[in-house]
Amino acid sequence: MKIVICLCLILYWLSFPVYPFGHSLLPLFSLDPSYININHGSYGSAPKYIHEKLQEYQLKAERNPDRWFRLDVQIEMENLRKKLSKYVNCDPDDLVIIDNVSAGINSILKSLKFQSNETILYYNIAYGMVKLTLQYLSTEIFTQKQIIQIELNHQTIQNTNLLLKKTQDIINKIKNVKLIIFDHISSIPAILFDIESMLKYFHSQGILTLIDGAHAIGAIELNLTKLNPDFYLSNTHKWLYTHRSSCLLYIKKDLQKLIHPIITSFGYLQSFQNEFFWLGTKDYSSYLTISDALDFRQTIANEIDIYNYNHQLAIQAGYLLAQMWNSSILISNEKFISTMNNIELPVIINTLDKMNILYQKLINQYNIFLPMIEFDKKFYCRISAQIYMELNDYQTVGKIVLDAISIIKFLPSLK
Numbered sequence: 001m002k003i004v005i006c007l008c009l010i011l012y013w014l015s016f017p018v019y020p021f022g023h024s025l026l027p028l029f030s031l032d033p034s035y036i037n038i039n040h041g042s043y044g045s046a047p048k049y050i051h052e053k054l055q056e057y058q059l060k061a062e063r064n065p066d067r068w069f070r071l072d073v074q075i076e077m078e079n080l081r082k083k084l085s086k087y088v089n090c091d092p093d094d095l096v097i098i099d100n101v102s103a104g105i106n107s108i109l110k111s112l113k114f115q116s117n118e119t120i121l122y123y124n125i126a127y128g129m130v131k132l133t134l135q136y137l138s139t140e141i142f143t144q145k146q147i148i149q150i151e152l153n154h155q156t157i158q159n160t161n162l163l164l165k166k167t168q169d170i171i172n173k174i175k176n177v178k179l180i181i182f183d184h185i186s187s188i189p190a191i192l193f194d195i196e197s198m199l200k201y202f203h204s205q206g207i208l209t210l211i212d213g214a215h216a217i218g219a220i221e222l223n224l225t226k227l228n229p230d231f232y233l234s235n236t237h238k239w240l241y242t243h244r245s246s247c248l249l250y251i252k253k254d255l256q257k258l259i260h261p262i263i264t265s266f267g268y269l270q271s272f273q274n275e276f277f278w279l280g281t282k283d284y285s286s287y288l289t290i291s292d293a294l295d296f297r298q299t300i301a302n303e304i305d306i307y308n309y310n311h312q313l314a315i316q317a318g319y320l321l322a323q324m325w326n327s328s329i330l331i332s333n334e335k336f337i338s339t340m341n342n343i344e345l346p347v348i349i350n351t352l353d354k355m356n357i358l359y360q361k362l363i364n365q366y367n368i369f370l371p372m373i374e375f376d377k378k379f380y381c382r383i384s385a386q387i388y389m390e391l392n393d394y395q396t397v398g399k400i401v402l403d404a405i406s407i408i409k410f411l412p413s414l415k
């Protein structure tokens with residue numbers, strides 16, 4: 001009996017995070033102490049542990065390149081896909097690791113065969129690279145009429161019924177929609193979409209779905225079997241803490257044969273996994289750190305606790321900054337807020353020139369950076385939350401922004 005109680009106590013103790021969240025975690029990262037990383041979302045930041053592991057893989061490859069490329073790295077990648085597939089709940093054969101979301105989006109869009117009357121839909125909040133790839137397709141391969149943008153505003157981004165209604169109106173008008181591209185968590189503005197409902201809806205319409213989940217893995221729970229997308233991409237170096245760059249590409253089984261990497265190499269006409277594995281000689285070390293990032297996270301806390309800390313911090317930071325700036329936050333329904341939030345700026349930044357002046361001032365004089373955007377006639381900045389951040393960091397940044405804009409006289413203030 002005593003042993004059982006003892007065991008229970010140990011298990012209870014183990015269920016708590018080993019580290020408290022916030023600044024006490026900063027020593028685990030390589031961030032410059034004078035720099036407040038309020039923009040984790042753009043590039044991620046890998047823990048020191050991940051850098052050590054990265055160097056171990058690189059050394060292994062240098063010690064015996066033949067053994068590494070012909071044997072070891074293949075086994076390591078197999079094991080990695082198995083481990084990662086458990087984390088995102090899918091068949092390990094349905095996912096591969098690639099360099100980045102751009103490579104995945106390009107491979108998919110340039111592989112799919114379209115009839116001249118078939119169309120692709122996407123939303124105005126799509127990432128710039130996605131829009132430009134579609135522009136390339138519409139000028140080089142398709143016609144302008146085949147690529148259609150749907151405009152979302154501050155209401156439709158946070159009301160799935162309205163969003164679907166708006167989309168349905170367009171589907172009714174153009175009829176032959178083959179593919180729709182949407183974000184899981186968009187970049188700027190950052191919005192967490194209810195993709196489960198969206199996927200169910202578009203599948204019922206027989207439309208293929210390509211999801212840009214660049215910001216999703218590690219930021220929110222990701223269950224690919226439950227979501228059941230056709231194509232799904234997520235960068236692991238943003239929120240999962242791997243080394244840059246590494247990215248998960250999931251393709252539903254019956255579609256895998258249709259998609260080829262942009263680079264053709266030895267895997268051509270082999271299995272999906274083989275075709276994407278070898279795209280010329282490369283350093284696989286970043287990919288392999290996915291396994292270590294999953295281990296690292298477990299030493300910090302439960303996955304749910306990591307998601308919750310970042311989500312709550314993003315929400316609180318949003319309220320704090322909106323209050324400091326007498327402005328507003330874009331998303332009122334917290335269900336649509338991920339680990340990033342969008343706060344209306346206290347000034348109107350209506351040209352790229354003005355935006356660049358403020359960017360440079362923030363980087364050069366204050367050593368911080370915030371992405372900014374005009375959306376639905378208002379001007380917002382995006383902040384990221386992260387396990388090494390605390391609410392007072394956002395207070396500091398809020399003051400910095402007010403200070404910076406008081407120096408740049410030409411910026412008209414909000415009020």
Ligand SMILES: Cc1ncc(COP(=O)(O)O)c(C=O)c1O
Binds near residue numbers: 100183186215247
């Ligand atoms: C929505 C979205 N898609 C894609 C990307 C990045 O693509 P890549 O990995 O090719 O740089 C980002 C990066 O910020 C993003 O926010």
Ligand SMILES: *[C@@H]1O[C@H](CO)[C@@H](O)[C@H](O)[C@H]1NC(C)=O
Binds near residue numbers: 099100
């Ligand atoms: C993104 O992936 C493509 C294809 O693998 C590669 O050519 C490109 O260099 C990658 N970009 C970066 C910045 O690694």
Ligand SMILES: *[C@@H]1O[C@H](CO)[C@@H](O)[C@H](O)[C@H]1NC(C)=O
Binds near residue numbers: 117118176
């Ligand atoms: C699209 O084009 C194909 C072949 O050109 C044709 O068979 C099909 O009926 C067309 N579909 C619609 C909806 O117009």
Ligand SMILES: *[C@@H]1O[C@H](CO)[C@@H](O)[C@H](O)[C@H]1NC(C)=O
Binds near residue numbers: 225
């Ligand atoms: C993922 O979804 C499936 C199917 O809905 C469910 O059975 C499973 O328990 C989920 N996994 C997790 C980890 O939530």
Ligand SMILES: *[C@@H]1O[C@H](CO)[C@@H](O)[C@H](O)[C@H]1NC(C)=O
Binds near residue numbers: 324325346
């Ligand atoms: C916000 O409003 C308060 C009260 O009206 C005012 O004192 C403060 O200066 C305002 N701050 C900014 C940044 O506009």
